[in-house]
Amino acid sequence: MRRAALIAVVLATCCACGAGPSIRPDVAVEGHTGGTPGSSDTSQATPPPVPAPAVPTSDLPWRDCSGTSLADAALAAASTGVIVECAEFSAPIDTSGRIDGTFTAAATRARTSATPADAYPIVFTSGTDRSSGSTLAMLSATGLTAVLAAHPVVALDRRGIDRSTPIECMEPDTRRGLADLGQFEPSFSGDAADAVATLGHDATISCTDYLDPQELEFGADAAADDINALRTRWGVDTIALWAAGSGSDIALSYAATYPDNIARLILDSPAPIATDATTEEESRVQGQEAALTAFATRCAALSCSLGPDPRAAVVALTERARAGEFRPLSAASITRAISASLAIASQNRQLDTTSLADALSALGTGNPVPMRERAAAAEKALASDGQFVGRCTDGVQWPGVGRIRELQQTWGKSYPVFGNEAALGLSACASWPTTAPTPLPTALKPTVLVLSGQADPAVGNTGLATVTGVVTNAGARFASLDWQGSGHPAMQSACVQQAAVSYLDNQSLPANGNVCPA
Template sequence: MIAMSRLARRASILLAAITLTAGCAPGLSTPPDFATDSGSEGGATTETSAPPAGPPAIAAPADDLSWTDCTTRISAAAGVPAPAGVKLECASFQAPMDPIGGGTGQLSIGAVKASSTSTPTDAGPVVFTTGSDLPSSLQLPAWLHRSGVDILAKHPIVAVDRRGMGSSDPIECRNPADRRDMRDQTQFSSGNDPVSRLGAITLTATTDCTDALANNAAYNNAHAGEDLEKLRSTWDVPALALIGVGNGAQVALSFAGAHPDKVARLVLDSPLPLTIGAEAAAQQALAGAQDALDVFAAQCAASACALGPDPKAAVTALLDDARADRGPAGMSVAVLVNAIITALGYPQGDGAENTRRLADALNAARGGDAGALTELVRAAEARTGTDGEFINRCSDEFNRPTPDRVRELVVAWGKQYPQFGSVAALNLVKCLNWPTSAEPTEPKELKVDVLLMGARNNPIVGSEGVAATAATVINAGATSRRVMWQGVGNGASIYSACAMPPLLSYLGEGNLPQTDTFCPA
């Protein structure tokens, strides 16, 4: 019977490999079944009287954290009120500074738990992370305003912030003037070479931050994964159920690769491969941002939005003015680009509402009223412009381009992606001086099947990482299925209610859908 079970397992993996190889290009080469609530209990069976082995149960903590109600504070920080009947609670736990390298010291990791009046008191939690894209604790309330609250009927959700971000111990190490100049990509400084100007500022910022940190090597994906292991051991549970979105998917995959026996569920939403280089990652995100802008412009025109019959031309004109130092309220082009991409990547309301909101803000700024656009800028900076975000992002980057290569990309990407390309290229300069971490390795073994998700128009990480991560899952001996959403945003699980049925089914018993799932925009 053991031999038969192994043969069935290998046959299942081989079938998944054949299926995914046929669709290895970004998106799906063969349209999968439309989203459905059925078909979530597939998989090979063997003739045996014993129940088939499944993934570990999602267990309740034997020794929980000390939670304190923080519904009002977290909701206010996220700009989204908690849904009726939902409570947010905050806690922290101490994690070793460097469990990988063996260094000394500890730091505080923040967590936020969401539960509702219908959440069973003895239910095990689902752990949620968005990594360094933005604090997990700020994305959680936005998710709960969509379909994330559906999970609370079975499990509480615990969002874990990366080191130095959100509710974890904050880090402030850059001079405020350097932080501002990095935000503006030194647009308003003298000199003809923006790469050299920005490089000089980031060198100072890097020196200041590495001097301020007890261990600058302890802020990468691998160490963030070890923080999840510390949470697991603190809870005294055998395994974690993980949902990682964007960079959070890399964190979750790092944990799963290092601790394959301690994973109950693994959902990788909008992932990037652990071993992707800095330039490739930047170009994938840039392509996703361009796709998102195109969708925004089409939706805007179709709804007769405030930007007029050619919204893309209106956005381009606004960006050109900013490049020429005539930006609204004196904004640099980098600040304006970051605000637009952040608004597209983390939409508020449904697609039509977010399109209208962004269009109204941009149009008002064209007319001289930059108030609404300034609020978008402030929200983007608060979520993506902190020193903790700078440190974590740079710690994850490797195979960085040279300054001369960045100069080439400023020109090449500026032509290929005229709205966002030059800004994306210059952003690569920000981490050029950061000490390089050891190159990560892909997981050699995964002991649970993996649910992969992705958004067709993802302006934060792009969409190409889903297919590459599917190959990683196969190579690690596991099976995966994909849920692909055709909308705009960073995370199908966050922004598409259609993605929730297969997610809930997988969380329930660990069974993947029988087929890939297609979710319309």
């Protein structure tokens, strides 16, 4: 049996996504209303509380993460008193029974020696932003203190990413070309949009051939089925679900497909829901630019090595990168590394700021090694073949090359550091087959806690209005809590964690529209 027998995707190889009418369902857009969480109608009856999930009756065979892709992050988490453990289990390829067989799903658990043994676990998913396991390990290393004092957290990697039967479906040259967004392609002749579209087409053929012909979706709905397989393995009726970034698609799909099996729902820094790929990407690039501005403000206050105007210095460096001055480091590699560096902070924000500033300054003065190391780490975390498959499967209305060229011009001016590469990246999925839209819930039993951040380089913050619209349409009460800090996700804030624990334990929601300081 070919490797593809373990993993597959819904394919329609004759069809590719392009601009056109949206195939996503309409959603209401809910803003901050104040007063009663999730509603401007203060007379709304409060629904009865949903019972908390139970402790698993049949747990996974946990072990330490030595020898896995999480080993370094687990070691760093251990220095803060966090225990990071790994496990795998078999999940069905297709829950409908149309396709036989199973694949290996990978889980990562974070806890401390003091985490109550009788506390129910929180299931965590970060979608395709980066692997759920590595995100959890990084958050644990940088401070997930309040949450882990109350509950263990179990991250489930999306299929095809990291340890969940990873996909390696591209030719090495194609993978390298996409990572660099075509900048150093032999055929590159000034039209990067064409180069990336060609690379994306080659990647699509290679990956769909590798996965052919099992017709398994790698979308958010399949990831939701994997979460339910974990719930079933645990032998519990309901779970608590914490989703970050593009994991919000998975969480809402789970709530739609398994409405009786969810007891707590936290949507943390959600990506926009039911929007086209261009709108979703612009939200992300806005968040990247906002995070860079926050970094530049800190950098200037610390008299960092980038000089009196750190933002202008970074703009100048990216312009030099686009001119090929730092080859083999591409502009895409450098901007990806900057964005990744701004996402999750350590407990020493000052050190994070000066370290990134020093790496950028070294690049500008002829020493590329520090940025090369950051670029390699970011590419490993954010640009795997499985993430390509997942992102392309989830997205809709990928723009054509002509629209990409227009976006390069407009975004390049509006978002000078990240805009050009953000526009080019949309070309990569233009040939990917169209798949069905992710289902959205029509009824939600639990109340919902929605978190957002002011400067989120992973997804931006425009997703807040779309997810609260979905929650409102589903008849659930919610409260939004805004973290005024910079990074992704918002749960890295101690203030946010305290609100989350209160919600998890007794469904107590903060006042809608409350803020947590940076």
